[in-house]
Structure formats: C-alpha cells, structure tokens
Amino acid sequence: MTQQIAAPTRRHPVFARFYAKVAGPALDKAGITEHRTRLLSGLTGEVVEIGAGNGLNFAHYPPEVKRVLAVEPEPRLRALAEQSARTTSVQVDVIDGIAEQLPVPDGSFDAAVVCLTLCSVADPHAALAELHRVLRPGGQLRFFEHVRADSPAMRRVQRVVDATVWPLLMGGCHTGRDTQAAITAAGFTLTSLEKFAFPATRVPSPAATHILGTAERSRPGGTS
Template sequence: MTAPGDSTPFGHGGSRRDTVHHPLFARYYARFAPALDERAGLGAHRAELLAGLSGRVIEVGAGSGLNFAHCPAAVRELVAVEPEPRLRRSAEEAARRAAVPVTVVPGVAEALPAEDGEFDAAVVSLVLCSVGDPDRALAELRRVLRPGGELRFYEHVRAGTRTAVLLQRALDRTVWPRLFGGCHTGRDTVAAITAAGFAPLSHRRLRVPPGGVPTPVSAHVLGRARRP
C-alpha cells in the first residue's frame, strides 16, 4: 500500500485524492458495526451479496472489511478500496484473517485506482449512499469491470411511502450526512445504476431490521447488474 497521492500498483487515478476523513464516524463504525450486523441480520445479506463470485473482484468502500469473511473460495483476489484511514487499518486486519487473498488500498469511488476492464466483478455494500458523486462513482465501477462483468450491490435506498421520503429528504439536507460519514438516506440507487449503463439482472427490496419501528435507513435493496 502506498501513501495518498503516490502512484499505486493499480495505475489509474493514483495521483488523485484518495483519502477522506470521518474520524468520529469511523471509530464508531469499526467498534459497533459487527454487533449491529448480527442484530439486524446483515451477515446473511452480505453472504448473499457475494455468493457465486469468482476471479478478480473489487470492493469499493470496503469499510472495516465485514464482507471479507463471506468471499467465496473461487475469488482469486479481492481488491478492497477504502478512503478512510481508520477504517482502512481495520480492513487490513480483517484481510489477514480472510480465506481469500485481499489487497487493501486507498482510493475514492469517483477515481478508482484500477485500469479499464481489470475486474470480473465489483461490489458495493452500504457505500453509494455516502459518495459525493454517485453518478461518477458508478461510471468508475463500469469502467473497471470487463464487458460482461457483474456489479453486486447492497444499499439502503429511498423509502416506499411519501411520509418516509419527506423525512429522508429533510434529514439528508441537514444532520444525517454530518453525523454518519456523508451518508444520505434516500437515494434512488437502482435508477442510478440503470442510468449509468448497467443492464439490470435482478434485485429485491428488504426492510432492515425486518420488524419493529422503521428507521430512515430501513429500506434496503440487494441486487445484481451487468456491464454490457
């Protein structure tokens, strides 16, 4: 791994800004995300997200590496891109425990440190909500995938009722992104993926957690799309 701004072994975008800083959120996430995952049943969703992947895979916004344990043995290498330094250190620890080779690198979704068509699949998991420019991030994901490569996505998205959508809009314009590392609660991610030129394969909507009072981030979607 190289310092921010240095060239990387993955070439493209290495001279661009590849670090973001959300130290309070990163500290909270690294400490409490595993317990929250277990309580909300996200482990099963992560396993479904990665099931059947093979070859070289890029995960964008890998966080603390919670997906690594679910990577199938057929994955030859997982390149995990994470811009937040504290979370990247946690991901490096998780990579050492992974059953498949994992390389953790700095980088942002809008300028991925990878060459055109380098990967067989790309994974985004609860990350497109927080990137500054989701359209550019999706264009980058399309760029680094080979033709026919798959995009796997698991994201919280715009809610299904007008009242919930109005609440999401209010939160996204005020406190939510500041408190949760740039997260936006109500993006229409499936529409954005289609607009970016991906061919939809399948997706399903989920409520997380499945019971109790819904939160602004209870509406989730899990799916697959393909680069034509």
C-alpha cells in the first residue's frame, strides 16, 4: 500500500541506480543480511523506518510487526521499495517524505528503524528529534549506521572526503558523523551498542566503522 503526501523530494538518480544495482548486492555478498536480521529481531507493533531505500529491510521484519511505515524521499528508490512492499508478509506502507519532517502524530509508533540512513540525511539531529517525537514512551530506536572512526588518522581522512567528493558521489552520505552522540543528544537512552568494521576489506575504508544497537525513549518519570 502506498500513501501519497506532500513532501520535499530529494533526487539522487545516479546514486539510486548505483545503489540498487551495485552497492546493495555488494553489501549482501559481504554479509549484511546478518546485521539486518539482528537489527530487526524482536520488533513488534507499529514501526517507522526512515530512509527505507529500495526496501532491502522489508523481508527481515518479524511477523509480530503489525505495520511498517517506510519513508523514502528518493523517487527511484521509493518506486523499488513499493515493489518490494508488495511481496512481503508484513504490511508495509511506502510514502514520500523526509526524516526531518515526518507526517505523523506524536507517539504513533512502538519502534523506529534507521539503517545506513543517518549518514545521508540533511540534518541528523532534526531527524532523531522527529523519531523521538513519533515514538511512544518506552519505544525503541533500532540503528545500524556507519559512523566516525576511532583512530585520529582515519578521522582526518573522513573529514577530507566529507568535505570533497564523497557526499557528491554517494547521495549525500557523510562518513564521519558521530551518530552515537547524536542519538543520546536527542533524548534517547542507549540500551545496547556494538561497534565493528564492515565490510571486511584489505584497504581501510572511511565508511567501515559501524554501530548496531538499540535506544529507548524514556517513559513518564524519566525511567527507561
């Protein structure tokens, strides 16, 4: 099912073709399916996923999920996500929209999912504030993102590539964002976190450092 709304459209046609035909399959070959499965395991109820891309996560949602609202601003990727949504056992509604301006009421969802998305949104702090807003108290944020490297040398590389060609070539992606800090700054409480390099490569990549984990919107009274 597809819901039409008025929303800014962000076009990256060259990157969209590259991601759908090259990058996505390459990540599958590198073993990303395991991480997608862990990211979504145990979810229930109503879920919002921002930056859903061409819908590669849809097949991994557990049957306990009642509905997924998948938000994707890039037209070509969104069209592919609509096709993918028609083949899944879980109800997935694909809409046009941006992470910084979600067209849903406060406290609408039991969980939110970000998967290789916060690197490329225009304002990750605004996006996380929106996710905090639309989650119910006690709701979970599930995240799998590439982030700022630990080593000073690689951080310098990230600053250089982020200031030059990387965002232009990779659909607005930035390699050096401190996503962990941004999650806590948005008011979430981290409940689990793993950091690891992915995929395994012989030559170090500025986009190799990843985090996978969960965070929670506090319940009334400030308890997690």
